[in-house]
Amino acid sequence: MGRVVSMNKENLYQLCLNFIEQRIQTAETALKQAREASNDDTKSSAGDKYETSREMMQQDIDRNKRLLMDAQENFKVLEALENIPSADVARAGSLVYTNEGTFYISISAGQLNTDEGVVFAISAASPIGKLLLGKRKGDSFTFNGKNYLIKEVA
Template structure:
């Protein structure tokens, strides 16, 4: 079971590292575009263009900060010890799907198994926290039964 969790951790780490790289590249390109833009005689057009570039820079900064925060959360889960209760770092098997409580990385494929990497602060993550094998909860009109917590 620990091998599966290690593989899921690595998939999440790859996901978040790619997001960080993408955000850094986009931020650098937006800064370069902003620096290369020279003032034209059409002042209002220039100011609008400049503002749009600044908004692009700000958006990319926020994406980078978010990705770095997710990286910190993920790093704290590297060697999460076993717990019978679902918590950050747990792999939870239910009758409606399998969930890795870590970061929101979406659907992960490990061999022929599909696992959803979700944040503990997501709506379903909040419902999973603290649950044990045999626990149940309802989400979006579906009844979930926990088969195993690893």
């Protein structure tokens, strides 16, 4: 088994940063639009219909607030990983090469396409992230019926 092609962690970090910045911007825009819709809703409607409409708008505002807070938390998690040095043991900020794919333990950003290949950005709190933490080159584990062999940790 030859050496695994090394990917640029700085590039992966930037892709995750772009992903989370887009999520923050989308959530902020949706929240602003929901608030404007709520403020524009006139009281010309009477009774239950009006109350139902106001409640639905408030639920929309609350949902967008939660999305924004979640995205901001992910941004903080990602910031803490910037310039983390490589280690022999998989941890937050590690790039883990397995026989079933490459994983960047950072935030749940999904599949990242790079010049070197596909990488899955996963949270350390995700089910597979929890299995990867603390593993070393040569370790193996099973997830969703697949056997994973760790080829390298960077």
